[in-house]
Amino acid sequence: MSKPRNITINVPVLARVEGEGALEIHSRGREITALSLRIFEAPRLFEKFLEGRDFGEIPDLVARICGICPVAYQMTAVHAFERLFGLDPGGWVRDMRRALYCGEWMQSHALHIHLLAAPDLLGYDNAIAMAQDHPEIVRRGLVLQALGNDLIRLFGGRSVHPVGVRVGGFHHAPDRSDVAELHVRLTAAVPEAEALLRWTLALKLPETEQRFVSVGLRHPAEYPMNEGRLASSTGLDAGVAEFERHFSEHQVDHSTALYCLFRGKPYLVGPLARVNLNLERLPAAVRAVLDESGIAWPSRNPFHSIIARAAETYYSVLEAARILKDYRVPGAPYVPAVAVAGAAIAATEAPRGTLWHRYDVGEDGCMRRARIVPPTSQNQARIEADLRQSIEALGVDSSDELLRRHCEMVIRSYDPCISCATHFLDLRRHRA
Amino acid sequence: MGEPAVMAKKPRVAVHKFSSCDGCQLAFLNLGEDLLRLSSMVELVHFAEAGPVDPDAEVDIAFVEGSISTAAAIERIRSVRSRSRFLVAMGACATAGGLQALRNLADGAAWVADIYAVPAELDLLASSTALAQHVRVDLELWGCPVSGRRVVAAVRALLFGVSPVEEQDKVCLDCKRSQTVCVMVTRGLPCMGPVTRTGCGALCPRFGRDCYSCYGPAENSNVEALGRRLEGVGLSRTAAGRRFLSINSAAPPFTEAGRRRAQDHE
Structure with missing residues (x-):
């Protein structure tokens, strides 16, 4: 054998991921000795500047953590405070929050499926190039994305950092005529969303079988969004307030996103984990299409996440249409909140997975401390585990170009939302 | 504000991101079918989130989202400036440093130490600042998020070679x-x-x-x-x-x- 060599390959940019990533692979012979997905987000220190803020300010501030899922941050914050304050905003608020969340799932999933993931699977550099050959597919995706955005706009005035949500409910109840108009569009989109799910089922996805633990919320009667208990495919059943007992975050030197582990091991959150844990909570219409596919659920193929995203898009269209069908304007769109000191804790299902918040609230209703665990920090260790397995399956001695393309596709399939400064995938290979 | 240079027949456009939430780029990604129309009117040479990637390309218009909060970012915004004829700062992070500029008023180093166990490994400046503190900016579009309608209006105006109108009213x-x-x-x-x-x-x-x-x-x-x-x-x-x-x-x-x-x- 020739003497050990170090090979470093710089590839330009990891496109179609929200964030900067660098992948470093060390190998010896056919074995990977070290692998790290390095993430460099310029930290914005959100948890620190929430300190001293009044609870009423928090929903608008935490929305700014993510432009793609601001509703998830708002929803988690308001539920945390309401749980602590013992505030029940009632059925109307509960239903409308669910409809609003459906809007976010629709737009985020449609964006990822069509603009970020599909070009990989159909062999294009980007969705604009893909639209030349598949105009109807891209158009359908953009229509569903726009419908989700308009649903957010109905409740929040705009789709990015909407202004309608407050602790206790909404600032404003939509007019009946606006809801009726959107309901017509939702109903018309049902076959489109079903067709989208069938289309993802017909895609030629890479075959792989991996062992991983799925984590997400479970609710006794519903597909989980705002409520539920923490569940895992290994039998975890815990209240959201017990999160810190089972999950721990730590810093690793190659990433500014903190790594979160479940009892010391990597785990998956997000659409595929949710479908795996909550298949029977999906309505019959969605389940029937998934059953026809011949996929044995729960799935062990991480590439099935695009199917899970499409299933949830279909579900969101059905669910929002169901909720808005018999819309009525309430007497008041919110109940007033009175602060209580203590720990405000909640978890909801963001498009990318379980989002957990904890606020230590003082007597004055202001934050003493905040802790936020976003989905991407939870998936980071799982992405690395997947990359390791994928590279070994592909062969460590594969060409750099093949490895790079496949690794990028693996990373993108998790829809990581890193909100960081640049997008360079700097692939370093060290062969010993 | 710089001269609104008359644009080439199909202007080259880049969208860059610094420290931010990604929300202002959605002004483009949320255009729906208009995104496809826009891509036929301009040449999108760099827009990593949408696909095209060429961060060092010379462009006619650069839209920049995000604030400057690392030493590397200072170098990068200078490089973007030197390769762009018309630079648009897009959103509150780019025009005023964003929500994360709250650390400018506090002890930023202590904040980092509170969140990260090994803060020395982070390249993070004590402040988060607007683009205009580092480079010449030709147009500032304020807002968190920026208004998509105004981004499109700016593109339109520049295509016609006129100065986009800045709103100043209250x-x-x-x-x-x-x-x-x-x-x-x-x-x-x-x-x-x-x-x-x-x-x-x-x-x-x-x-x-x-x-x-x-x-x-x-x-x-x-x-x-x-x-x-x-x-x-x-x-x-x-x-x-x-x-x-x-x-x-x-x-x-x-x-x-x-x-x-x-x-x-x-």
Whole structure:
């Protein structure tokens, strides 16, 4: 054998991921000795500047953590405070929050499926190039994305950092005529969303079988969004307030996103984990299409996440249409909140997975401390585990170009939302 | 503001991202089918989130989202500037340092140490700053998020070789024009509309709530008078200060108005 060599390959940019990533692979012979997905987000220190803020300010501030899922941050914050304050905003608020969340799932999933993931699977550099050959597919995706955005706009005035949500409910109840108009569009989109799910089922996805633990919320009667208990495919059943007992975050030197582990091991959150844990909570219409596919659920193929995203898009269209069908304007769109000191804790299902918040609230209703665990920090260790397995399956001695393309596709399939400064995938290979 | 150079037949456009939430880029990604039309009118040479990747390309128009918060970012924005004929700062992070500029008023190093076990490994400046503090900016589009309609209007204007119009009015004027009932006068809400740049269409007052100034200070804003009024409608002096020290805390009139009140408290 020739003497050990170090090979470093710089590839330009990891496109179609929200964030900067660098992948470093060390190998010896056919074995990977070290692998790290390095993430460099310029930290914005959100948890620190929430300190001293009044609870009423928090929903608008935490929305700014993510432009793609601001509703998830708002929803988690308001539920945390309401749980602590013992505030029940009632059925109307509960239903409308669910409809609003459906809007976010629709737009985020449609964006990822069509603009970020599909070009990989159909062999294009980007969705604009893909639209030349598949105009109807891209158009359908953009229509569903726009419908989700308009649903957010109905409740929040705009789709990015909407202004309608407050602790206790909404600032404003939509007019009946606006809801009726959107309901017509939702109903018309049902076959489109079903067709989208069938289309993802017909895609030629890479075959792989991996062992991983799925984590997400479970609710006794519903597909989980705002409520539920923490569940895992290994039998975890815990209240959201017990999160810190089972999950721990730590810093690793190659990433500014903190790594979160479940009892010391990597785990998956997000659409595929949710479908795996909550298949029977999906309505019959969605389940029937998934059953026809011949996929044995729960799935062990991480590439099935695009199917899970499409299933949830279909579900969101059905669910929002169901909720808005018999819309009525309430007497008041919110109940007033009175602060209580203590720990405000909640978890909801963001498009990318379980989002957990904890606020230590003082007597004055202001934050003493905040802790936020976003989905991407939870998936980071799982992405690395997947990359390791994928590279070994592909062969460590594969060409750099093949490895790079496949690794990028693996990373993108998790829809990581890193909100960081640049997008360079700097692939370093060290062969010993 | 720079000269609105007459654009080539199909101008080359780049979208860059610095420290931000990604929300302003969605002004493009949320265009729906218009995104496809836009891509036929301009050549999108760099827009990593959408696919095309060429960060070092020479372009006619660069849209830049995000604030400057690392040493590497200073180098990068200079490089973007040198390769772009017309540079548009897009959104509150790019025009005022964003929400994360709140660390400029605090002990940023202590904040980092509170969150990260090994803070020395982070390349993080003590402050988060607007693009204009580092390079010449030809147009600033304020807002958190920026208005998609105004981004498209800017592209349109530049395609015709004219200067895009910058909105300078206050939110109050939008409320009057749309006959929205004043939430401060009628309900005593601590509305920031009197000092806030319009562009959102008076979204919050139309939803029956007080503006929280996500578009930053309007020109000639009397922040002192509003500060006193906020206290007059019942906010404590520190709570009134926090109204200024939020999404646009690093915009000079807001920094001063907010800091005075925060310091009084200490």
